[in-house]
Amino acid sequence: MDQQVVYADLDVCxxxxxxxxxxxxxxxDICQGPPWHRFALKLGCSILLFLAFAVIGLSVSVIFLQxxxxxxxxxxxxxENLSETTERPFASKxxxxxxxxxxxxxxxxxxxxxxNQSLTNCKGSSLLLIQDQExxxxxxxxxxxxxxxFWIGLKYSPAEKNWKWINGSFLNSEMLQVTGISGKNICVxxxxxxxxxxxxxxxxxxxxxxxLKPIRKKVYSDS
Numbered sequence: 001m002d003q004q005v006v007y008a009d010l011d012v013c014x015x016x017x018x019x020x021x022x023x024x025x026x027x028x029d030i031c032q033g034p035p036w037h038r039f040a041l042k043l044g045c046s047i048l049l050f051l052a053f054a055v056i057g058l059s060v061s062v063i064f065l066q067x068x069x070x071x072x073x074x075x076x077x078x079x080e081n082l083s084e085t086t087e088r089p090f091a092s093k094x095x096x097x098x099x100x101x102x103x104x105x106x107x108x109x110x111x112x113x114x115x116n117q118s119l120t121n122c123k124g125s126s127l128l129l130i131q132d133q134e135x136x137x138x139x140x141x142x143x144x145x146x147x148x149x150f151w152i153g154l155k156y157s158p159a160e161k162n163w164k165w166i167n168g169s170f171l172n173s174e175m176l177q178v179t180g181i182s183g184k185n186i187c188v189x190x191x192x193x194x195x196x197x198x199x200x201x202x203x204x205x206x207x208x209x210x211x212l213k214p215i216r217k218k219v220y221s222d223s
Contacts, residue, residue, distance in 0.1 A: 092213050100212070101138050107208040108142065108150065115187040118151045118206035119166070125210040127153030128190070129165055132175055136190075139207070143192035151206040154178075154188040156197065163188065 094105035106128065109121070119127055130136050130152065143150070153166035163171035163178060171178070178188055180197035187200040190207070 094212070098210070099142065101142070102135060103212050104209045105212060106139070106142075109206050109208065112203040112205055114203055115151050115155070115200040118204075119153070121206065122208035125208040127151060127166060128207040128209050129153050129167060130176060130190075136176060136195075139190065140192045143190070146192060149189040149191050149196065149204040151187065151189050151204050152195075154195075155200065156182045156184070156186040156188075158184050 094100040098105035098107050100106075107122075107125070109118070111121070113121065128139070128150075130139065154163055154171060155166070156162075157164040160170070163173075163182070165171065176195060178195045178197050180186075182197060185200045186197050188195055188197050189204050190196075
């Protein structure tokens with residue numbers, strides 16, 4: 001009786017044929033992790049991406065500010081300097097015995113001498129150069145005595161067959177007219193009525209000129 005029970009137990013053990021699976025559901029849950037762990041992983045990835053984009057945007061902003069800031073600073077400094085000081089030109093004044101006419105200082109000499117001597121005597125200046133009819137009118141208005149002649153910086157050039165100023169330019173005959181002879185060693189003088197040509201060795205007074213030079217002065221603003 002005992003032997004039959006033993007055989008029956010053995011048949012049951014051999015006849016089942018089932019094995020415990022190598023991958024149970026419990027093992028799969030352990031590898032995949034709980035739901036909160038997956039949520040935390042996704043959240044951490046999102047935060048890292050946000051921080052990466054924030055760093056990139058901040059770097060671009062810093063580069064842009066570095067490029068534009070020097071220009072803005074220089075503009076502000078220039079405006080501050082402009083508001084503090086401003087240079088304004090002032091024409092220098094003619095001192096006695098020089099007389100101002102337009103942008104020149106003129107000296108009407110009383111000594112009589114030849115044209116070449118007058119050219120030398122205008123030290124630090126030159127013989128008069130007349131620009132237009134308006135300047136001619138102003139100069140003739142200053143010559144009070146009738147018949148008094150003053151040498152000016154105009155001489156006839158036989159090579160060019162034209163009247164030539166001492167600065168190398170030629171007389172505009174449509175603007176200024178010279179009465180008298182023309183030829184070698186002929187110079188021009190001015191009276192209160194006209195321009196007259198005569199021999200350069202003749203003796204006359206002369207008119208020297210020098211330009212009025214502008215003087216720049218700093219003017220401080222009230223602001």
